[in-house]
Amino acid sequence: MITATDPTVTDQEIARHLTSAEVSNRSVAQKLGVSWGRVDEVRQRLQLPTYRRGRRVPERSWEEAVRNRIKTVAGGHAEWTGSRHPLGTPLLSWQGRAETAYRAVFRLHYGRVPVGNIKHVPDCDVEHCVAGEHLEDRVMRDARRAGGAR
Ligand SMILES: [Zn+2]
Known part of the structure:
Protein backbone atom coordinates (compact mmCIF):
# COMPACT_ATOMS: atom_id res chain seq x y z
CA MET A 1 0.00 0.00 0.00
CA ILE A 2 1.29 3.43 -0.90
CA THR A 3 0.79 6.15 1.63
CA ALA A 4 1.44 9.83 1.10
CA THR A 5 2.83 10.24 4.56
CA ASP A 6 6.27 9.13 5.61
CA PRO A 7 5.69 7.55 9.02
CA THR A 8 9.32 8.01 10.03
CA VAL A 9 8.87 11.77 10.19
CA THR A 10 7.49 12.73 13.58
CA ASP A 11 5.10 15.57 14.31
CA GLN A 12 7.87 17.15 16.35
CA GLU A 13 10.11 17.33 13.31
CA ILE A 14 7.33 18.97 11.36
CA ALA A 15 6.75 21.40 14.22
CA ARG A 16 10.43 22.31 14.29
CA HIS A 17 10.18 23.50 10.70
CA LEU A 18 6.94 25.42 11.26
CA THR A 19 8.50 28.37 12.96
CA SER A 20 6.24 31.20 11.84
CA ALA A 21 3.45 32.37 9.57
CA GLU A 22 6.10 33.05 6.95
CA VAL A 23 6.77 29.34 6.47
CA SER A 24 4.38 27.62 4.08
CA ASN A 25 3.00 24.12 4.68
CA ARG A 26 4.05 23.18 1.17
CA SER A 27 7.72 24.04 1.68
CA VAL A 28 7.83 21.98 4.89
CA ALA A 29 5.98 19.09 3.25
CA GLN A 30 8.45 19.04 0.38
CA LYS A 31 11.48 19.30 2.63
CA LEU A 32 10.39 16.42 4.86
CA GLY A 33 8.63 14.29 2.25
CA VAL A 34 5.26 14.31 4.00
CA SER A 35 1.83 15.36 2.81
CA TRP A 36 0.59 18.93 2.89
CA GLY A 37 -2.36 17.80 4.98
CA ARG A 38 -0.12 16.33 7.64
CA VAL A 39 1.81 19.58 7.96
CA ASP A 40 -1.43 21.54 8.12
CA GLU A 41 -2.72 19.22 10.82
CA VAL A 42 0.40 19.81 12.95
CA ARG A 43 0.15 23.56 12.36
CA GLN A 44 -3.45 23.59 13.54
CA ARG A 45 -2.76 21.38 16.54
CA LEU A 46 0.01 23.78 17.60
CA GLN A 47 -2.27 26.73 16.84
CA LEU A 48 0.35 28.27 14.63
CA PRO A 49 -0.90 31.10 12.46
CA THR A 50 -1.92 30.20 8.93
CA TYR A 51 0.64 30.88 6.24
CA ARG A 52 0.02 34.20 4.60
CA ARG A 53 1.74 34.80 1.32
CA GLY A 54 3.21 38.24 0.89
CA ARG A 55 2.88 39.07 4.54
CA ARG A 56 6.51 40.09 4.65
CA VAL A 57 6.21 43.81 5.04
CA PRO A 58 9.56 44.71 6.51
CA GLU A 59 9.29 45.98 10.03
CA ARG A 60 11.77 48.72 10.80
CA SER A 61 12.21 47.97 14.47
ZN1 LIG B 1 -3.29 38.83 31.17
Missing part, protein backbone atom coordinates in the same frame (compact mmCIF):
# COMPACT_ATOMS: atom_id res chain seq x y z
CA TRP A 62 11.65 45.18 16.95
CA GLU A 63 9.21 47.49 18.75
CA GLU A 64 7.09 47.62 15.63
CA ALA A 65 7.37 43.84 15.23
CA VAL A 66 6.12 43.35 18.81
CA ARG A 67 3.19 45.76 18.40
CA ASN A 68 2.14 44.02 15.18
CA ARG A 69 1.87 40.69 16.99
CA ILE A 70 -0.12 41.78 20.02
CA LYS A 71 -3.88 41.57 19.97
CA THR A 72 -5.64 42.98 23.01
CA VAL A 73 -8.52 40.83 24.20
CA ALA A 74 -11.23 41.15 26.85
CA GLY A 75 -10.16 41.80 30.43
CA GLY A 76 -7.03 43.71 29.49
CA HIS A 77 -5.28 40.53 28.44
CA ALA A 78 -3.44 40.16 25.15
CA GLU A 79 -3.00 37.41 22.64
CA TRP A 80 0.19 36.79 20.68
CA THR A 81 -0.44 36.44 16.96
CA GLY A 82 3.18 35.67 16.08
CA SER A 83 5.00 32.38 16.14
CA ARG A 84 5.09 29.95 19.02
CA HIS A 85 7.32 27.35 20.54
CA PRO A 86 5.84 23.84 20.09
CA LEU A 87 4.88 23.98 23.78
CA GLY A 88 2.91 27.17 23.21
CA THR A 89 5.30 29.86 24.45
CA PRO A 90 4.90 32.95 22.26
CA LEU A 91 8.05 33.80 20.33
CA LEU A 92 9.18 36.95 18.61
CA SER A 93 11.05 36.04 15.46
CA TRP A 94 12.38 39.16 13.85
CA GLN A 95 15.29 39.63 11.47
CA GLY A 96 16.51 36.11 12.03
CA ARG A 97 16.56 36.40 15.80
CA ALA A 98 14.13 34.79 18.21
CA GLU A 99 13.33 35.36 21.86
CA THR A 100 10.26 34.81 23.98
CA ALA A 101 7.55 37.35 23.36
CA TYR A 102 7.41 37.93 27.11
CA ARG A 103 10.91 39.39 27.14
CA ALA A 104 10.24 41.56 24.10
CA VAL A 105 6.87 42.80 25.41
CA PHE A 106 8.43 43.47 28.81
CA ARG A 107 11.21 45.61 27.29
CA LEU A 108 8.71 47.52 25.20
CA HIS A 109 6.31 48.08 28.09
CA TYR A 110 8.71 48.89 30.91
CA GLY A 111 11.61 50.28 28.90
CA ARG A 112 14.22 48.10 30.55
CA VAL A 113 15.68 44.63 30.28
CA PRO A 114 13.92 42.11 32.54
CA VAL A 115 15.83 40.53 35.42
CA GLY A 116 15.42 36.80 35.98
CA ASN A 117 12.35 34.93 34.79
CA ILE A 118 9.27 36.71 33.57
CA LYS A 119 6.02 35.43 35.04
CA HIS A 120 2.43 36.54 34.95
CA VAL A 121 1.16 38.73 37.77
CA PRO A 122 -1.17 36.89 40.19
CA ASP A 123 -4.19 38.72 38.75
CA CYS A 124 -3.63 37.31 35.25
CA ASP A 125 -4.86 33.77 34.77
CA VAL A 126 -4.74 33.72 30.96
CA GLU A 127 -2.16 31.27 29.68
CA HIS A 128 0.42 32.87 27.38
CA CYS A 129 -1.02 36.36 27.94
CA VAL A 130 1.30 39.02 26.50
CA ALA A 131 -0.21 42.15 28.06
CA GLY A 132 2.74 44.23 29.27
CA GLU A 133 1.12 45.13 32.59
CA HIS A 134 0.45 41.44 33.26
CA LEU A 135 4.12 40.51 33.15
CA GLU A 136 6.59 40.86 35.95
CA ASP A 137 10.27 40.06 36.35
CA ARG A 138 12.16 39.15 39.50
CA VAL A 139 12.71 42.78 40.54
CA MET A 140 8.97 43.46 40.46
CA ARG A 141 8.12 40.18 42.19
CA ASP A 142 10.54 40.91 45.01
CA ALA A 143 9.16 44.44 45.40
CA ARG A 144 5.57 43.17 45.46
CA ARG A 145 6.36 40.53 48.06
CA ALA A 146 8.27 43.01 50.20
CA GLY A 147 5.33 45.40 50.00
CA GLY A 148 2.83 42.71 50.92
CA ALA A 149 4.83 41.68 53.99
CA ARG A 150 4.95 45.17 55.38
Whole structure:
Protein backbone atom coordinates (compact mmCIF):
# COMPACT_ATOMS: atom_id res chain seq x y z
CA MET A 1 0.00 0.00 0.00
CA ILE A 2 1.29 3.43 -0.90
CA THR A 3 0.79 6.15 1.63
CA ALA A 4 1.44 9.83 1.10
CA THR A 5 2.83 10.24 4.56
CA ASP A 6 6.27 9.13 5.61
CA PRO A 7 5.69 7.55 9.02
CA THR A 8 9.32 8.01 10.03
CA VAL A 9 8.87 11.77 10.19
CA THR A 10 7.49 12.73 13.58
CA ASP A 11 5.10 15.57 14.31
CA GLN A 12 7.87 17.15 16.35
CA GLU A 13 10.11 17.33 13.31
CA ILE A 14 7.33 18.97 11.36
CA ALA A 15 6.75 21.40 14.22
CA ARG A 16 10.43 22.31 14.29
CA HIS A 17 10.18 23.50 10.70
CA LEU A 18 6.94 25.42 11.26
CA THR A 19 8.50 28.37 12.96
CA SER A 20 6.24 31.20 11.84
CA ALA A 21 3.45 32.37 9.57
CA GLU A 22 6.10 33.05 6.95
CA VAL A 23 6.77 29.34 6.47
CA SER A 24 4.38 27.62 4.08
CA ASN A 25 3.00 24.12 4.68
CA ARG A 26 4.05 23.18 1.17
CA SER A 27 7.72 24.04 1.68
CA VAL A 28 7.83 21.98 4.89
CA ALA A 29 5.98 19.09 3.25
CA GLN A 30 8.45 19.04 0.38
CA LYS A 31 11.48 19.30 2.63
CA LEU A 32 10.39 16.42 4.86
CA GLY A 33 8.63 14.29 2.25
CA VAL A 34 5.26 14.31 4.00
CA SER A 35 1.83 15.36 2.81
CA TRP A 36 0.59 18.93 2.89
CA GLY A 37 -2.36 17.80 4.98
CA ARG A 38 -0.12 16.33 7.64
CA VAL A 39 1.81 19.58 7.96
CA ASP A 40 -1.43 21.54 8.12
CA GLU A 41 -2.72 19.22 10.82
CA VAL A 42 0.40 19.81 12.95
CA ARG A 43 0.15 23.56 12.36
CA GLN A 44 -3.45 23.59 13.54
CA ARG A 45 -2.76 21.38 16.54
CA LEU A 46 0.01 23.78 17.60
CA GLN A 47 -2.27 26.73 16.84
CA LEU A 48 0.35 28.27 14.63
CA PRO A 49 -0.90 31.10 12.46
CA THR A 50 -1.92 30.20 8.93
CA TYR A 51 0.64 30.88 6.24
CA ARG A 52 0.02 34.20 4.60
CA ARG A 53 1.74 34.80 1.32
CA GLY A 54 3.21 38.24 0.89
CA ARG A 55 2.88 39.07 4.54
CA ARG A 56 6.51 40.09 4.65
CA VAL A 57 6.21 43.81 5.04
CA PRO A 58 9.56 44.71 6.51
CA GLU A 59 9.29 45.98 10.03
CA ARG A 60 11.77 48.72 10.80
CA SER A 61 12.21 47.97 14.47
CA TRP A 62 11.65 45.18 16.95
CA GLU A 63 9.21 47.49 18.75
CA GLU A 64 7.09 47.62 15.63
CA ALA A 65 7.37 43.84 15.23
CA VAL A 66 6.12 43.35 18.81
CA ARG A 67 3.19 45.76 18.40
CA ASN A 68 2.14 44.02 15.18
CA ARG A 69 1.87 40.69 16.99
CA ILE A 70 -0.12 41.78 20.02
CA LYS A 71 -3.88 41.57 19.97
CA THR A 72 -5.64 42.98 23.01
CA VAL A 73 -8.52 40.83 24.20
CA ALA A 74 -11.23 41.15 26.85
CA GLY A 75 -10.16 41.80 30.43
CA GLY A 76 -7.03 43.71 29.49
CA HIS A 77 -5.28 40.53 28.44
CA ALA A 78 -3.44 40.16 25.15
CA GLU A 79 -3.00 37.41 22.64
CA TRP A 80 0.19 36.79 20.68
CA THR A 81 -0.44 36.44 16.96
CA GLY A 82 3.18 35.67 16.08
CA SER A 83 5.00 32.38 16.14
CA ARG A 84 5.09 29.95 19.02
CA HIS A 85 7.32 27.35 20.54
CA PRO A 86 5.84 23.84 20.09
CA LEU A 87 4.88 23.98 23.78
CA GLY A 88 2.91 27.17 23.21
CA THR A 89 5.30 29.86 24.45
CA PRO A 90 4.90 32.95 22.26
CA LEU A 91 8.05 33.80 20.33
CA LEU A 92 9.18 36.95 18.61
CA SER A 93 11.05 36.04 15.46
CA TRP A 94 12.38 39.16 13.85
CA GLN A 95 15.29 39.63 11.47
CA GLY A 96 16.51 36.11 12.03
CA ARG A 97 16.56 36.40 15.80
CA ALA A 98 14.13 34.79 18.21
CA GLU A 99 13.33 35.36 21.86
CA THR A 100 10.26 34.81 23.98
CA ALA A 101 7.55 37.35 23.36
CA TYR A 102 7.41 37.93 27.11
CA ARG A 103 10.91 39.39 27.14
CA ALA A 104 10.24 41.56 24.10
CA VAL A 105 6.87 42.80 25.41
CA PHE A 106 8.43 43.47 28.81
CA ARG A 107 11.21 45.61 27.29
CA LEU A 108 8.71 47.52 25.20
CA HIS A 109 6.31 48.08 28.09
CA TYR A 110 8.71 48.89 30.91
CA GLY A 111 11.61 50.28 28.90
CA ARG A 112 14.22 48.10 30.55
CA VAL A 113 15.68 44.63 30.28
CA PRO A 114 13.92 42.11 32.54
CA VAL A 115 15.83 40.53 35.42
CA GLY A 116 15.42 36.80 35.98
CA ASN A 117 12.35 34.93 34.79
CA ILE A 118 9.27 36.71 33.57
CA LYS A 119 6.02 35.43 35.04
CA HIS A 120 2.43 36.54 34.95
CA VAL A 121 1.16 38.73 37.77
CA PRO A 122 -1.17 36.89 40.19
CA ASP A 123 -4.19 38.72 38.75
CA CYS A 124 -3.63 37.31 35.25
CA ASP A 125 -4.86 33.77 34.77
CA VAL A 126 -4.74 33.72 30.96
CA GLU A 127 -2.16 31.27 29.68
CA HIS A 128 0.42 32.87 27.38
CA CYS A 129 -1.02 36.36 27.94
CA VAL A 130 1.30 39.02 26.50
CA ALA A 131 -0.21 42.15 28.06
CA GLY A 132 2.74 44.23 29.27
CA GLU A 133 1.12 45.13 32.59
CA HIS A 134 0.45 41.44 33.26
CA LEU A 135 4.12 40.51 33.15
CA GLU A 136 6.59 40.86 35.95
CA ASP A 137 10.27 40.06 36.35
CA ARG A 138 12.16 39.15 39.50
CA VAL A 139 12.71 42.78 40.54
CA MET A 140 8.97 43.46 40.46
CA ARG A 141 8.12 40.18 42.19
CA ASP A 142 10.54 40.91 45.01
CA ALA A 143 9.16 44.44 45.40
CA ARG A 144 5.57 43.17 45.46
CA ARG A 145 6.36 40.53 48.06
CA ALA A 146 8.27 43.01 50.20
CA GLY A 147 5.33 45.40 50.00
CA GLY A 148 2.83 42.71 50.92
CA ALA A 149 4.83 41.68 53.99
CA ARG A 150 4.95 45.17 55.38
ZN1 LIG B 1 -3.29 38.83 31.17
